[in-house]
Amino acid sequence: xxxxxxxxxxxxxxxxxxxxxxxxxxxxxxxxxxxxxxxxxxxxxxxxxxxxxxxxxxxxxxxxxxxxxxxxxxxxxxxxxxxxxxxxxxxxxxxxxxxxxxxxxxxxxxxxxxxxxxxxxxxxxxxxxxxxxxxxxxxxxxxxxxxxxxxxxxxxxxxxxxxxxxxxxxxxxxxxxxxxxxxxxxxxxxxxxxxxxxxxxxxxxxxxxxxxxxxxxxxxxxxxxxxxxxxxxxxxxxxxxxxxxxxxxxxxxxxxxxxxxxxxxxxxxxxxxxxxxxxxxxxxxxxxxxxxxxxxxxxxxxxxxxxxxxxxxxxxxxxxxxxxxxxxxxxxxxxxxxxxxxxxxxxxxxxxxxxxxxxxxxxxxxxxxxxxxxxxxxxxxxxxxxxxxxxxxxxxxxxxxxxxxxxxxxxxxxxxxxxxxxxxxxxxxxxxxxxxxxxxx
Amino acid sequence: xxxxxxxxxxxxxxxxxxxxxxxxxxxxxxxxxxxxxxxxxxxxxxxxxxxxxxxxxxxxxxxxxxxxxxxxxxxxxxxxxxxxxxxxxxxxxxxxxxxxxxxxxxxxxxxxxxxxxxxxxxxxxxxxxxxxxxxxxxxxxxxxxxxxxxxxxxxxxxxxxxxxxxxxxxxxxxxxxxxxxxxxxxxxxxxxxxxxxxxxxxxxxxxxxxxxxxxxxxxxxxxxxxxxxxxxxxxxxxxxxxxxxxxxxxxxxxxxxxxxxxxxxxxxxxxxxxxxxxxxxxxxxxxxxxxxxxxxxxxxxxxxxxxxxxxxxxxxxxxxxxxxxxxxxxxxxxxxxxxxxxxxxxxxxxxxxxxxxxxxxxxxxxxxxxxxxxxxxxxxxxxxxxxxxxxxxxxxxxxxxxxxxxxxxxxxxxxxxxxxxxxxxxxxxxxxxxxxxxxxxxxxxxxxxxxxxxxxxxxxxxxxxxxxxxxxxxxxxxxxxxxxxxxxxxxxxx
Numbered sequence: 001x002x003x004x005x006x007x008x009x010x011x012x013x014x015x016x017x018x019x020x021x022x023x024x025x026x027x028x029x030x031x032x033x034x035x036x037x038x039x040x041x042x043x044x045x046x047x048x049x050x051x052x053x054x055x056x057x058x059x060x061x062x063x064x065x066x067x068x069x070x071x072x073x074x075x076x077x078x079x080x081x082x083x084x085x086x087x088x089x090x091x092x093x094x095x096x097x098x099x100x101x102x103x104x105x106x107x108x109x110x111x112x113x114x115x116x117x118x119x120x121x122x123x124x125x126x127x128x129x130x131x132x133x134x135x136x137x138x139x140x141x142x143x144x145x146x147x148x149x150x151x152x153x154x155x156x157x158x159x160x161x162x163x164x165x166x167x168x169x170x171x172x173x174x175x176x177x178x179x180x181x182x183x184x185x186x187x188x189x190x191x192x193x194x195x196x197x198x199x200x201x202x203x204x205x206x207x208x209x210x211x212x213x214x215x216x217x218x219x220x221x222x223x224x225x226x227x228x229x230x231x232x233x234x235x236x237x238x239x240x241x242x243x244x245x246x247x248x249x250x251x252x253x254x255x256x257x258x259x260x261x262x263x264x265x266x267x268x269x270x271x272x273x274x275x276x277x278x279x280x281x282x283x284x285x286x287x288x289x290x291x292x293x294x295x296x297x298x299x300x301x302x303x304x305x306x307x308x309x310x311x312x313x314x315x316x317x318x319x320x321x322x323x324x325x326x327x328x329x330x331x332x333x334x335x336x337x338x339x340x341x342x343x344x345x346x347x348x349x350x351x352x353x354x355x356x357x358x359x360x361x362x363x364x365x366x367x368x369x370x371x372x373x374x375x376x377x378x379x380x381x382x383x384x385x386x387x388x389x390x391x392x393x394x395x396x397x398x399x400x401x402x403x404x405x406x407x408x409x410x411x412x413x414x415x416x417x418x419x420x421x422x423x424x425x426x427x428x429x430x431x432x433x434x435x436x437x438x439x440x441x
Numbered sequence: 442x443x444x445x446x447x448x449x450x451x452x453x454x455x456x457x458x459x460x461x462x463x464x465x466x467x468x469x470x471x472x473x474x475x476x477x478x479x480x481x482x483x484x485x486x487x488x489x490x491x492x493x494x495x496x497x498x499x500x501x502x503x504x505x506x507x508x509x510x511x512x513x514x515x516x517x518x519x520x521x522x523x524x525x526x527x528x529x530x531x532x533x534x535x536x537x538x539x540x541x542x543x544x545x546x547x548x549x550x551x552x553x554x555x556x557x558x559x560x561x562x563x564x565x566x567x568x569x570x571x572x573x574x575x576x577x578x579x580x581x582x583x584x585x586x587x588x589x590x591x592x593x594x595x596x597x598x599x600x601x602x603x604x605x606x607x608x609x610x611x612x613x614x615x616x617x618x619x620x621x622x623x624x625x626x627x628x629x630x631x632x633x634x635x636x637x638x639x640x641x642x643x644x645x646x647x648x649x650x651x652x653x654x655x656x657x658x659x660x661x662x663x664x665x666x667x668x669x670x671x672x673x674x675x676x677x678x679x680x681x682x683x684x685x686x687x688x689x690x691x692x693x694x695x696x697x698x699x700x701x702x703x704x705x706x707x708x709x710x711x712x713x714x715x716x717x718x719x720x721x722x723x724x725x726x727x728x729x730x731x732x733x734x735x736x737x738x739x740x741x742x743x744x745x746x747x748x749x750x751x752x753x754x755x756x757x758x759x760x761x762x763x764x765x766x767x768x769x770x771x772x773x774x775x776x777x778x779x780x781x782x783x784x785x786x787x788x789x790x791x792x793x794x795x796x797x798x799x800x801x802x803x804x805x806x807x808x809x810x811x812x813x814x815x816x817x818x819x820x821x822x823x824x825x826x827x828x829x830x831x832x833x834x835x836x837x838x839x840x841x842x843x844x845x846x847x848x849x850x851x852x853x854x855x856x857x858x859x860x861x862x863x864x865x866x867x868x869x870x871x872x873x874x875x876x877x878x879x880x881x882x883x884x885x886x887x888x889x890x891x892x893x894x895x896x897x898x899x900x901x902x903x904x905x906x907x908x909x910x911x912x913x914x915x916x917x918x919x920x921x922x923x924x925x926x927x928x929x930x931x932x933x934x935x
Contacts, residue, residue: 002792002797003534003881004800004882005884005887006885014807014811014885017811017814018811018814020810023807026807026830029671031676033677034708034709036702036705039795039796040574040575040798042574042575042795044795044797045791045792045797046791046792048534051536051791051792052540055540056540056543057560058560058561059540059560059561060545061545061559061560061563062546062557062559063553063558065548065549068553068557072550072552074552075775075776082471084471084504084505088505088508088512089508090538091512093516093519094515095725095727096517096518096519096520096726097515097726097727097728098523098528098726099726099729099730100729102516102856104913104916104917104919105516105856106514107916108510108512108513108514111511111514114933115460115461117933119494119496119497122496127933129932131729134774135586138773145629163775165776168771168772169772169775171772172770173593175597175601176593176597176600176629176630214488240490242484242489242490243489244489245494248490264548265551266546266549266781267546267550267558267777268551268776268780269551269781270782282930289932290932291927291931292926292932293921293926293929293931294921295920295921296920299918300459311622311625312621312867313621314621314625315621315634316627316628320625320629321589321590321622321626321628322589322590323587323621323622324589324726324729324731324734325729325731326586326730327727327730328725328730329731331727338471338504339471339504340472341471341496341499342492342493343472343493344470346493347472349484350483353483354479354480354481354482355479356482357482358480377488379484395556398554403553406552422474425475426478426479
């Protein structure tokens with residue numbers, strides 16, 4: 001076996017020590033009736049060079065965002081990942097460690113998570129953050145579970161501006177928990193009027209929403225609070241250098257897909273789920289939380305804390321079943337946020353907003369192309385109306401080197417969601433407008 | 442014997458200077474951006490943030506030395522043996538890191554159309570086929586991002602199949618030795634947990650199971666080998682009892698490493714199986730994640746798998762993500778799961794092949810048995826009648842009785858001797874439990890050194906107990922006050 005270090009002498013000595021004649025004897029307690037009795041139907045093992053060749057060949061059959069100009073977003077964004085992020089998060093002392101059950105041997109990852117939690121609190125203007133969940137969609141499911149704390153308030157109202165994949169994930173989790181997410185309609189691509197009765201646990205708003213539009217969040221959360229419900233915001237972490245943070249907009253709980261924070265697109269994962277809340281939820285917050293404490297000599301150190309919430313202590317009474325989370329992605333997020341700092345984050349947000357505004361202007365100059373919701377404010381993403389099916393237009397633009405966006409699942413399939421990050425240049429935006437015109441001509 | 446025989450974690454370089462916030466100075470910066478090549482555009486005032494968040498302001502050089510120092514305060518598998526029972530902390534091959542970083546995987550947008558990601562879809566499809574062959578299942582979803590999410594996925598599938606049959610059920614049986622995620626997942630799936638006792642041999646108490654299982658029971662969740670490291674020899678009878686009552690049986694794959702190529706959950710009669718790739722297939726655990734928790738099912742349960750699944754068109758040989766599955770439980774993750782982790786699992790599975798995987802299990806079981814033998818004079822097996830498989834549970838209760846030294850003291854002394862200790866105080870049913878899983882990638886020398894450290898520490902418990910009470914003393918911090926952390930919550934910079 002490739003990564004075992006046993007010599008034949010070792011094997012003999014070890015078997016002798018335990019009083020067995022052969023390795024087969026180690027498995028004698030497995031009943032004959034369930035033994036496999038043949039080799040697994042897999043190829044024989046190969047060398048490192050061969051596995052590299054195999055996966056390089058598979059990778060070469062994908063068109064990556066390195067060779068396509070990427071305007072696709074919808075929850076996963078082609079932001080620049082500074083070199084320093086994975087040079088540090090990729091240190092094997094971090095990535096080959098287990099969950100920090102022995103804190104004296106894990107101060108590195110524990111402190112990194114404490115710093116991550118601190119920066120998420122600064123970012124969101126909320127009081128507490130955990131040490132990560134799986135992704136944005138499952139973070140929303142956990143937020144709903146947190147909000148449904150009283151039996152008489154069980155209903156979950158979801159803005160139609162929340163990403164469909166989030167809603168589908170909620171629906172799955174709701175099957176076990178006993179709720180069905182109930183959508184409330186937008187007006188002209190934003191807003192809406194949630195009917196918040198005394199049986200409603202929470203109102204969920206995504207801002208910027210699934211069409212990229214900015215929501216009247218204060219009004220929506222005001223309605224939630226007037227009805228006695230919790231306000232949950234789905235946010236974009238890299239928008240918060242320029243957009244007002246969830247804590248100031250009235251959110252009680254805020255969740256995000258954390259991928260834009262230093263994580264590569266990686267075909268959908270591993271990403272990280274960000275969750276932050278007001279302090280009064282801390283004892284029901286899901287997942288790991290790191291706290292500062294002191295050692296026997298009075299030195300500052302870090303430990304996993306409030307573990308009585310968690311499955312390994314509380315078992316079926318735990319607030320969540322999460323055990324393994326996305327720690328390494330949270331470490332990367334912390335490094336990225338510290339690299340940006342307040343000024344870099346604000347500047348990055350301003351670039352995204354400027355480039356998206358420019359792209360919307362250029363693309364709507366193409367004949368018969370308009371905005372799906374003209375006049376609605378947006379940040380880095382907007383929905384275009386096209387004179388042809390969006391999937392066909394997207395495929396034609398792929399031939400010309402552009403991943404032009406993500407088709408929206410609306411009735412006539414003629415809307416395309418376009419995301420513009422700080423990576424896109426004026427030349428690329430002009431190029432997309434030029435090719436869109438050519439494709440539609 | 443020298444004081445530190447393993448690979449101690451010690452601070453290197455100058456003393457740490459607190460947190461990033463302590464390093465922050467107004468006006469310092471690490472960021473850079475290209476100059477703005479389009480007209481500026483502000484966000485509308487009503488949506489604008491008044492002040493940017495108070496993130497630290499640090500230079501890149503300071504950022505690098507801060508996180509480099511933090512990494513040096515951490516012990517990983519790359520540092521040395523990491524024998525946490527039930528965690529399968531084996532060596533993570535570096536080639537798996539290289540292939541996951543290939544731009545053709547790392548820089549794919551999850552919503553690219555299928556025809557631009559054929560290589561990624563084929564990789565996922567081949568991995569699904571391999572995992573099904575390894576576990577003896579018909580189809581699998583690769584979407585769950587961790588084992589606990591796999592558990593919930595499996596339980597929702599279980600529930601859906603009962604509901605569709607018009608036979609909804611209310612309880613799921615789990616052994617009292619199970620991992621905490623099992624009962625937590627059971628509750629999240631809307632069931633009540635039914636606890637099954639362990640018998641004197643350390644196996645499922647079959648007669649108790651027979652009495653407890655009835656038409657209210659949706660299924661049973663089980664690891665095999667179980668949490669005590671013992672193979673459930675009556676597995677076929679256990680499964681028959683549940684099946685006869687109309688229930689399904691769920692295999693928690695935490696301990697799959699022990700049986701690779703020897704036997705398969707599907708052949709034992711399990712209906713649903715989850716796999717922890719970060720355990721069995723050596724995808725690194727990242728200090729707490731990410732992992733991946735694929736779930737395999739029988740043909741009968743395949744229609745309930747989460748969407749999307751990867752399908753291959755037999756005519757053209759092309760691959761697509763299938764979302765049109767009306768009986769599916771739905772979506773468990775925003776996109777397609779932790780694909781970057783699945784690439785690593787693929788590399789591991791196909792590097793080893795059928796021959797290598799079988800050897801993995803052989804060496805893992807050999808190592809556990811050898812280590813158990815080396816220490817059993819001091820730390821007897823909690824259930825000495827059965828032969829351990831890939832891990833074993835010993836007890837420090839006799840040592841505690843003789844010296845007052847607890848398993849926790851022992852673990853902390855082992856740290857001073859240069860090793861990551863085993864799991865302690867789990868499973869909950871064993872007093873002063875030491876749950877040890879060395880994995881196949883430790884050499885005999887490494888096992889001997891670890892055994893020597895445990896035996897040395899046990900000796901010191903008699904001769905110099907303060908060495909254990911005061912341990913650890915070699916680490917960047919000593920024993921930390923967890924009660925203080927919970928009472929005086931400080932969860933962020935203030």
